[in-house]
Amino acid sequence: MGAPGLHAYLVLAALVFAIGLFGVLTRRNAIGILLGIELMLNAVNINLVAFARFNADLVGLVFTLFTIPITVAEVGVGLAIIIAIFRARKTIEADHLNLLRG
Amino acid sequence: MALAAFLLIAAVALVSALGLILKRNAVHGALFLVVNLGSIAALYLMLGAEFLAAAQVIIYAGAIMVLFVFAIMVLIPGKEETGPDPRRSYRLLAAPLGALLLFELAVALAARRGAPGAATAPAGSVEAIGRLLFTDFLFPFELTSVLLLAAMVGVLLLARRRA
Numbered sequence: 001m002g003a004p005g006l007h008a009y010l011v012l013a014a015l016v017f018a019i020g021l022f023g024v025l026t027r028r029n030a031i032g033i034l035l036g037i038e039l040m041l042n043a044v045n046i047n048l049v050a051f052a053r054f055n056a057d058l059v060g061l062v063f064t065l066f067t068i069p070i071t072v073a074e075v076g077v078g079l080a081i082i083i084a085i086f087r088a089r090k091t092i093e094a095d096h097l098n099l100l101r102g
Numbered sequence: 103m104a105l106a107a108f109l110l111i112a113a114v115a116l117v118s119a120l121g122l123i124l125k126r127n128a129v130h131g132a133l134f135l136v137v138n139l140g141s142i143a144a145l146y147l148m149l150g151a152e153f154l155a156a157a158q159v160i161i162y163a164g165a166i167m168v169l170f171v172f173a174i175m176v177l178i179p180g181k182e183e184t185g186p187d188p189r190r191s192y193r194l195l196a197a198p199l200g201a202l203l204l205f206e207l208a209v210a211l212a213a214r215r216g217a218p219g220a221a222t223a224p225a226g227s228v229e230a231i232g233r234l235l236f237t238d239f240l241f242p243f244e245l246t247s248v249l250l251l252a253a254m255v256g257v258l259l260l261a262r263r264r265a
Contacts, residue, residue: 003104009145012112016119016138023123031174035131038166039119042142053149058227061151062234068161069246073253075166079173080260086177087263 009050017043030082030092034075041071108148115141128178132170139163153228 020039027033045064052060086092118137139162146155
């Protein structure tokens, strides 16, 4: 019963990432898809911080500090696009948004 | 002890992630995401990244969740709440549980006042991260501000109502 090692964090991050990916692929609601993407990005952050800790290298933490604002920009633009789509099409169900389907 | 804490936090993170995916209600999904992000912040604390944990709580659980809940509120109108309260028993339970929590907090605070003041923790990684951010990574740091500005202008353009 010691402290959890690197592999524990990696397994947890992989599980969270897989759950997020499942959500992105199965949710019909566009906002649900964005929520799933948030889960996946956070799983990546867990990996970065865990590697930074176990390699005693601070660069991983700095990298995480860069991914957080990028996530913020992604959410902001994504929600703005969803609102614009809702104004134009009166729906945010991903199955109904097939304008670009060949 | 550390392993038990890790397992508990990991369980909370996984259950909240599953709840996010399996609940069809978008508001419930957003609230599960708050729980998930909070547990990940706790993981950051375990990994010794105090600054990142604080940033996680402030940015994700604060700013991003407000954005999500606001968008859900605008886009997915809920049903009007009328008729008898369906969760009356829960609400009756809430007051004694809240009082219990307050009591617990008071006991914890009182115990802490009696204990000798713990030595302040070393500066942690905040100073080191800041030094790294403003020396080696200054250019990416400035680029991030440009990215945020571009995102802000883009969002304003997208959200503008066509006259």
